[in-house]
Amino acid sequence: MSTITEAQPQKGGARVAVQKFGTFLSSMIMPNIGAFIAWGLITALFIPDGFFPNEKIGSLVGPMVTYLLPILIAYTGGRLIYDTRGGVVGAIATMGVILGTSSPVFIGEDGSGSPMFLGAMICGPLFAWLMKKIDGLWAGKIKPGFEMLVDNFSAGIFAAIGAVASMFLLTPVMNIFMELAGAAVEFLIRNNLLFLTSVLIEPAKVLFLNNAINHGVLTPLAADQAVETGKSVLYLLEANPGPGLGILLAYIFFGSGAARATAPGAAIIHFFGGIHEIYFPYVLMKPALLVAAIGGGMTGVFINTIMGAGLRSPAAPGSIIAVYASTASDSYLAVTCGVAGAAIVSFVIAGAILKFSKQSEEDIAEATAKMEAMKGKKSSVAGALTANAADAPQINKIVFACDAGMGSSAMGASVLRNKIKDAGFAGDIVVTNSAINNLKDEYDLLVVHEDLLNRAKQPTPSAVHVAVDNFMASPRYDEIVDMIREQRTGGSANADTPSAAVPAAAGATAVATAPAATATEETADAESNKILTVDNIVLGGKATDRDASIDEAGQILVAAGAVDQAYVDAMHEREKSVSTFMGNGLAIPHGTNEAKDAIHGSAISFIRYDEPIDWGGKPAKFVVGIAGADGSHLGLLSKIAKIFGNKQSVAQLEQATTAEEVLEIFGKVNS
Structure with missing residues (x-):
């Protein structure tokens, strides 16, 4: 998925830069938390001091923390920069620093190495970025047939x-x-001074700067400590839910208005769900409560230090459930005391502040807005606290997601893009499409088929989620356009947002997600003629059911040399997970994301049936098979979307008697 930069300038200076850096670090660690937990469980159960000592199984512990975990982190970081290619290169490059800090050749037979999580966080993204730049040197200059050789x-x-x-x-x-x-760290622990770190960590959490500290420094150091002792107190510095719980309890007993009414629900989400950001607005309503957060944090760290508490692996999210799941076998009492102590102290301090200070005029909705401004994006969790929870964030970036990211999502993106352009709000609205596996938490609004909603929610927690039952003719598109119109012209959007309503100039391009969308009309038509040819068009298809129709559309692609037979099998697999029926009599079967290796080039097959095919209970008279290799098919998909969004154009396709007429109809539509 190509990276799209918002036209809207970013604000916040150094704080925003640190937030973005912290988010990037977190994006390398969080997908691999399961691996950390697996390593922690094996360590707790099977090392000589574990619950069930087993020398053979316990032998997994060292290689996992020395090689597996850093390589996973490096691969994830590289993939964030340059997809799978970047992940592979980053992982290989990281092997050098792993061996340099752990191999007896470098550290001696009696030396002890450190897990290279920090080195992996550097090498993975760095070498992926360098690989991307190197590839750019000869992009488009390699003779056909030699691309794979050069790439490998x-x-x-x-x-x-x-x-x-x-x-x-x-x-x-x-x-x-x-x-x-x-x-x-050893100095702070030895002198019982580690609690001083809360002076930095607790305010940083409220300002969303904690990821840079937690994942950039604490996690690598904690892992190093856990290898030596089987646990680390450093994992608890940021994850302890006690300080936030104490503040929310204080609001329950001493707060007022909406803040008091919403605090019980927030406390449950925070303590058991592990979403710490839920209590940040309550602190921002009365900044003096930072003292309570710091006091609670210092208390928890001090108790954990003197009682020798520690976790085996990171606790993410910071739920009490996740904390206990990662707690070392000898630390349950200490961890419990640390959480309880932190909650009690923060509750006492926060209660005193709320009881004896003047009540602020600022309400929970205003504080949530302030928090989101600091964070730089909307918080779907904290937004639930406000009375206007249905209000959407400022819509600037929209993504359509499907399993493969090259067919139905591209069509839907094209339909909505055209609607936004026709409404005159094209200049600052980015509409793109993506495979679900490639989604990132960088969008304001996500549109996905209702069958895939739960999968798409996980990587995009900050976005507004819109579920549709088909991508071609969903009434939700008009609702989205109305929302954008209200934000741009109704006064509900941010007053300082530039270019509120910019009507599209004649011939202007709305937004682009692929080269075809920004190319000249002549170039786009040339590309379309290569992808949809006379040989790929069938008027009067022979299939009588959905599976046979998929085979018929797929075999045209195979005959064109665009795909292997394995891709046709993947088209059937894709249909099992979610229907490719788009509405208006159109279905667009295509393969899964995993089947892209079976594609040799972009191509589209077009079949018209005399009698509609039963497509999962919906009538499909037109079946368009899609194989997208490099995005060059997206321009033609945009034309297909326009045609099937217009009843007159669909009628022309129904009346066409030759393949040439079909091509002519597509040629009349500007993408």
Whole structure:
């Protein structure tokens, strides 16, 4: 998925930059939390001091923390930068610094290495970014037929160079950093001063700067400590839910108005759901409550330190359930005391502040808005606290998601893009499409088929989620356009947002997600003629049911040399997960995201049936098979969307007697 930059300038300076950096670090760690938990469970159960000592199973512990976890982090970071290619290159390059800090060749037979999580966070994204830049040097200059050869050898050669470079250049830096940071933490722990870190961590949480601290520094150091001792108190510095719980309890007993009414629900979400951001608006309503958060945090850390508490692996999210699941076998009492102590102290301080200070005029909705401004994006969880929970965030970036990201989502994106353009709100609205597996939490609104809603929600928690039953003719599109119109002209949008309503100029392009959408009309038509040819058009299809129709559309693609037979099988697999019926008599069967390796080039097959095919209970008279290799098919999909959104154009397709007439109808539509 290509990265799209908003036209709207970002505000916040250094704070926003740190937030983005922290979010990126978190995006490398969070998808791999399951691996950390697996390692923690094996460690707790099967090491010599575990519940069920087992030498053979326990032998997994060392290789997992030394090799598996850093490589997973590096791959995830590289993939964030440059998809799978970046992930592979980043993982290989990281092997150099892993061995440089753990191999006896470097540290000696008696030396002890450190898990290279921090090195992985550096190498993965860095070498993926460099690979992306190198590929750009010869993009479009490779002769047809040699692309795979060049891609494989360039990645292999550069990854090998990266591994050697990280081994000899990054290893000394990592050794020095880990030694200094470890010494500093050891000094704080030995002198019972670790609680002082709460002065930084608790305010940072409210300002959304904690990810940079937590995932950039604490997690690598904690993992190093956990390898040596089986647990680490550093995992508890940010995850302890006690300080937030105490503040919310204080609002229940001493608060007023909407804040008091919503605090019980917020407390449950915070403590058991682990969503700490739920209590941030309550602190922002009365900034003096930062003292309560700091006091509670310091208390929890101090108790955990003197009682020797520790977790085996990160607790994410910061739920009491996740905390207990990661707690070392000898630390349950200490962890419980730390959480309880933090909650009690923060409750006492917050209660005193609320009881004896003047009541603020600011309400929970205003505080939530302030929190979202600091965070730089909407919070769907905190938004539930406000009376206007149905209000949507400022809509600037919209994504359509489907399983493969090349067919139904592209069509839906094209339909909505045209509606937004026709309404005169094109200049600052970005509409794109993506496979669900490639989604990132960077969109204001997500549109997805209702059968895929739960899958799409997980990677996009900050977006408004809109479920549709078909991508071609959903009434929700008009609702989205009305929402945008109200935000741009009704005064409900942010007053300082630039370019509120910018009517599209004649011939202007709305927004682009692929080269075809920004190319000249002549180039787009040329591309369309390569993708949909006379040989790929059938008027009077022979199939009588959905499966036979998919085979018929798929075999046209196979005959055109665009796909292997395996792709046709994937088209059937895709149909089992969610219907590709688009509405208005159109179905667009295509393969799954995993089947893209079976595509040799972009192509589209077009079949018209004399009698409609039963497509999961919906009548499909037109079946368009899709194979998208490089995005060049998206321009033609945009034309298909326009045609099937217009009854007159559909009638022309029904009356066409030759394949040439069909091509002519497509040629009359500007994408």
